[in-house]
Amino acid sequence: MMKESLQYKIFKVINVIILLLVVYVTLFPFLNVVAQSFSGQAEIAAGKVNLIPKGFNVDTYKTIIHDKTFWINYKNTVVYTIVATLISVVMTTMFAYVLSKKRLIGRKFFTSFAIFTMFFNGGLIPNYILIKSLGWTNTIWAIVIPGAISIFNMIIMKTFFESLPEELEEAASIDGSSTYRTLLTIILPLSKPILATMVLFYAVGSWNSWFSAFLYLDKQELFPVTIYLRNLLAGASSGQSAGATSADDLTQIAANIKAVTMVLTVLPILMVYPFVQKHFVTGIMLGSVKQ
16 A cells, blocks of 8 residues: 655645635535525624524515415426426437437538527517417416527537447447437437436526516416516515515515525425436536547
8 A cells, every 4th residue: 555645645635625615615605595594684684694593583484385376386387397308308309319410411501500599599579479479478388498409408418429439320220220219229328417417407497497487477377486486576565476475474574585585496406406416527528528
């Protein structure tokens, strides 16, 4: 067993200190928000809350959790996220897989056309007119279809598919496998890291999205939870956007309402992330550099 040199020991100590500082800087804002969500109005206003709640208070949580509209909108967000993520991953995978084939006629044109849309689009008003003319207002399709394919994610997947050995598909073709069967039985099982990354990207984006719902939905029972929380933050009055939340309730919980809304919004993502994080870095690295 080799003896560690003094320089290496010093390096390890410095490395640990730097990493601990990075962890502290990363976690402090989130832990501070959690502490504020359980703190009293006076303590937050006085700036006394750091990592430990002061003047323990759960009135905001009670006000929101006991509101039926909150749970309806929360359910909507779950449905929108699942449907949008499923559609986005399927469409992005198919698009990326096709563009990864060098034998595709017009491959450069389609790739360039896709990249063009990253920088230019029709604009807000034409998009709204299109959605309205399709009859998608106040429907889930206005939320999940317009942004179904992220070109950035598609390029990552395309690069990953290009890195896979062509011999795999050639062997499958010789054995009589069709293109779709090859994709489903050979390519996708090898693509679990990049698929997990795409699921995470799309799920987080869909969960946090509010602008599309703000534009295309005007029925309270169809709102996602982000719209509910936005209206709550804006001080929505009773019976309009905050459901059973009254103006008096909003006054009482005004001090820590921002912290509570952030905690409630990010909690599901934090619960899902540990199950896919092991694939996250691997998927990004595999899909960002062509081997």
